[in-house]
Amino acid sequence: MIGLHRNHIVNLMTLDGPLLGKPAGRLLKGPIEAAAMPAVGDWVATDRDGTVQEILPRRTILARRADADRDRVQVLATNVDVVVVISSLNKDHDIERLTRMVTLAEGSGARTVIALSKSDLIEDSQSFVEEASARCPRSEVIAYSSKSGENVDRLNRSLKPSETVVMLGASGVGKSTLANTLLGRKRQKTAKIRGSDDRGRHATTSRELFPLPGGALLIDTPGLRAPGVLTEEAGIIDAERAAEVEILARSCKFRDCAHESEPGCAVTAAVESGELPPD
Ligand SMILES: Nc1nc2c(ncn2[C@@H]2O[C@H](COP(=O)(O)OP(=O)(O)OP(=O)(O)O)[C@@H](O)[C@H]2O)c(=O)[nH]1
Ligand SMILES: [Mg+2]
Numbered sequence: 001m002i003g004l005h006r007n008h009i010v011n012l013m014t015l016d017g018p019l020l021g022k023p024a025g026r027l028l029k030g031p032i033e034a035a036a037m038p039a040v041g042d043w044v045a046t047d048r049d050g051t052v053q054e055i056l057p058r059r060t061i062l063a064r065r066a067d068a069d070r071d072r073v074q075v076l077a078t079n080v081d082v083v084v085v086i087s088s089l090n091k092d093h094d095i096e097r098l099t100r101m102v103t104l105a106e107g108s109g110a111r112t113v114i115a116l117s118k119s120d121l122i123e124d125s126q127s128f129v130e131e132a133s134a135r136c137p138r139s140e141v142i143a144y145s146s147k148s149g150e151n152v153d154r155l156n157r158s159l160k161p162s163e164t165v166v167m168l169g170a171s172g173v174g175k176s177t178l179a180n181t182l183l184g185r186k187r188q189k190t191a192k193i194r195g196s197d198d199r200g201r202h203a204t205t206s207r208e209l210f211p212l213p214g215g216a217l218l219i220d221t222p223g224l225r226a227p228g229v230l231t232e233e234a235g236i237i238d239a240e241r242a243a244e245v246e247i248l249a250r251s252c253k254f255r256d257c258a259h260e261s262e263p264g265c266a267v268t269a270a271v272e273s274g275e276l277p278p279d
Helices: 095-106 126-135 152-158 175-183 234-249 266-272
Strands: 010-014 017-023 044-046 051-055 061-065 073-078 082-088 111-117 140-143 164-168 207-211 217-220
Touching (some): 082 175, 095 111, 095 164, 140 152, 152 175, 234 266
Parallel strands (some): 082 164
Antiparallel strands (some): 010 017, 207 217
């Protein structure tokens, strides 16, 4: 499974190409357990129309706990071999947040690589590399720049063919830019960060997986809102609404529908029927 949107709409990659699907009603009945739902990285058995019938056993699970309900687990990705935890070498760099993300990543059983992005913005990245290595001794630490190209090769070499790789990091650290750099083309939308504090604007709204030229499978994710990596849920939920609007918008009568008062708007109809929460 390569993409997940609200209302359980999933993107699948099959031998015959991409397919849009949904979990079978049986999987959705009763109290829905997040951990039992298909997640990005899952291998699934489906019907021809994309209905997901079974999830194959998972090798690893990258999950976090929701703050509001400590028993609820949110699965971020599965079958992950490598987690690339990204922090940018500007005002937004936060060693405590980085360490928490590494703890989350190591808990999944995956190998962890710390990528300190935007090394072009500072004179000397070595002290940051040493600090991260000291705090997270089990991780390889690489300072790199998508802009100058420094160490992009090294990052590329650390991802082996057929490994599933997920990128984690706050909004604006450069995850989607790195995805585009490693893919060699502009596939993911990126957004300028705020000048005041170097924070991002939540440009990426869904989790998606891309095969890289080197053979690894890369999962781009929406930025985890700082500082509550293990506690905050809201960011992902807002982002998922945006993803669902994108899918619903395909059924709007007008292609340039603003989802306000246009006739035949699928988004307004979904809000009225209760299928989609209001903005
Ligand atoms: N100077 C510099 N800027 C970079 C680098 N990588 C990314 N950026 C810029 O940082 C901004 C945010 O990048 P994104 O790739 O959209 O960040 P993201 O982590 O995907 O953010 P979300 O999708 O919101 O979670 C963009 O303006 C990029 O051009 C880099 O290596 N150096
Ligand atoms: Mg992004």
